[in-house]
Amino acid sequence: MPIESHDAALPSNFTPIGLTFDDVLLLPAESGVTPSDVDTSTMLSRNIRLNVPLISAAMETVTESAMAIAMARQGGIGILHQNLPKEEQARQVETVKRSEAGMVTDPATCSPDDTLDDVNRLCARFKISGVPVVDDGKLVGIITNRDMRFQVDHARKVGEVMTKGPLVTAPAGVSADDALALLRRHKIEKLPIVDHAGRLQGLITIKDFVKAEQYPQAARDAGGRLLVGAAVGMGTGAVERAELLFEAGVDVLVVDTAHGHQSDVLHAVASIKQEFGRAVDVIGGNVTTRAGAQALIDAGADAVKVTAGPGSIRPARAAANVGVPQVSAIHEVSLVCAAAGIPVIGGGVRNPGDIAKAIAAGAGSVILSSQLAGTTEAPGDLIFFNGEQHKVYRDAGPLDAGQSRNGTEAYSKDRNRQDDVLAEENLVPHGIENRINYLGPVAHVVHQLIVGLRAGMSFTGSHTISKLQQAQLIRLTRASLR
Missing domain, CATH: 3.10.580.10 (CBS-domain)
Known part of the structure; x- marks a missing residue:
């Protein structure tokens, strides 16, 4: 998808025009492909394939073990958030890996002397x-x-x-x-x-045979266990946390930060890759530029995450106005990643059409947050407001997400570059907290998203995700929007 060149009337420090999902449409193409014919499988990272290009975000109100299990059963993957003690996050990895196992090679056991x-x-x-x-x-x-x-x-x-x-x-x-x-x-x-x-x-x-029949599209590892990822920070304990997660069987680690083009993030990615090599894939992010993507690739990242659009980094009282509109960001990053054979993970999607646009811009998969926060499997209880069912959703990492849980230490301050803040009352909110409508089971939401993706693939004649990445996008004018 070509991006417009510099406007001669603009100062030299202006980059090319930035486009987001509402600025473009997929261009229809000759097609003999029906929605039921398409193959939605894709590479999440260098060595991990998903059956649908959907990832649940590593957010406290989005992904814990129940969500990760549900996403993997639908063919995607869940990334467990890091605002947990490292031992608890590792236990959640074990819960996912043991939920469906084919053959459990290290089953839980007891002794005759146990009670x-x-x-x-x-x-x-x-x-x-x-x-x-x-x-x-x-x-x-x-x-x-x-x-x-x-x-x-x-x-x-x-x-x-x-x-x-x-x-x-x-x-x-x-x-x-x-x-x-x-x-x-x-x-x-x-x-x-x-x-x-x-x-x-x-x-x-016998339950594993039943589940295999019930979830034929499930994303599994070579041993038949569900795939699961987990986020780690960039602080001094990142490698130690990664070691526990690796021992628990995690398939992919995500160095999950609001701004990924910085030395601490690159060091964390490089350190984890040096520690584990090819034994576990590492996703780095978030970046929005070619330079940021190249830096992560050089550090050893197996995939690059692009989810930091305008408004996603918000200090209290004043918007930072930092970011790149999503379509442009994905496209720019994909130019570097495609040359290196590294998949791109896009973000900022709000509806099924945005997923197809993100892939056409160069993403291999997309990460979901608010779309899943209202589902049954999302962490947290249902609340009633004005007679309707809701769940709480925290976007990006606001004040509560950086604070302690149940009187314990906060574990996600370094995600928003606040690991040097000693007092919790001095933490700065990043993002928003809101009520979100209850949406029912994850399976229903994923089904609707994939139906829309399949339709987009059919209209563009794309039998596979890689073919959809070659589809054309057309820019909209204000008149066309009206």
Whole structure:
């Protein structure tokens, strides 16, 4: 998509004209493509592919484990926000990775000497209905809700209540078809995988087969687990947080800052890539210029995020008026990233048409915030206002998002360059806080967005996302808007 050159009447320090989504339309093209024919899969980062180009933002009122699970089931991915203790953020990664696993290679277990209370806490943490019982690594039993349902004394030992051997098991390397056949034949829900010495190697559950059928478009890793990302800051604890997240199984890390073209961000990206190499992808952002994108690429970023349009950086009482309109920002960044083979993540979208425009401008995927903050899976409780259901939405990182949660330390001050502010009362709000209408389940919202994207791909004759990136955009005039 060509961007206009400098206007000769403007001073030399003016850049080319900036365009946003309302300034352009997709140009129709010859097409034999129907909406149902298109392939919406795309590269999120250098090594991670999504089945739909949608990402839930790393915001406190948008993405925790429930949202990340829901997004991955729909084919996208959720990025867990960082305003949490690093241990809690890592636990949320584990929750997502264990929610659907194909074969769980490191299942939660207990010992015969644990109590039923211990098992209840373990099941509640990972939202599971039972666990294998191991003694010195060997499988000795299994305990499920059925074993505990009528137990009154929860201080009893697991060994007294568990279902003991001989158990139905399968050898390591069992095929999915054979595992499903064993589950059906014996009418059991959990199939332990053991080696020749009886040591537990993994666990397959009937629920994972059901979920695979229910969510065929789900975005999964090579082991069949749902994809999940997590945000880290750029402060001194960024690498330490990244290590915990990596150990928990995170697929992609996002150095999540309001302004990504600065030395601290570049250092954080470089440090994390140096620590983990190709073991985990790193997304850097937010930037809006070619220079910012190139700096992140040079630091080792596997994708570049473009979500800092005008008004998204707002100190109290006076707008900073810093940013680049989204279409122009995505296009400028994509020119650098395309040459390096690095995907671009766009932002600022408000409706399905904006998603197609962002991709035509050069993005491979888009990040969603307010569109998802009102859904069932978004963090926070429903509130009633004027007889209607709402949820609270915080955009970009206002005062509350930089403050402590439940009396604990604040963890996201460095996202807005306020990690050097010692007193919370001195934090400056960035963004807005508002009520947002309750929208129902994430699946409904994603469906509507993808329907619109498919329509845009059909009108432009784009069978794939990469083809849509070659579509033309036409600039609107004020008269055409009227």
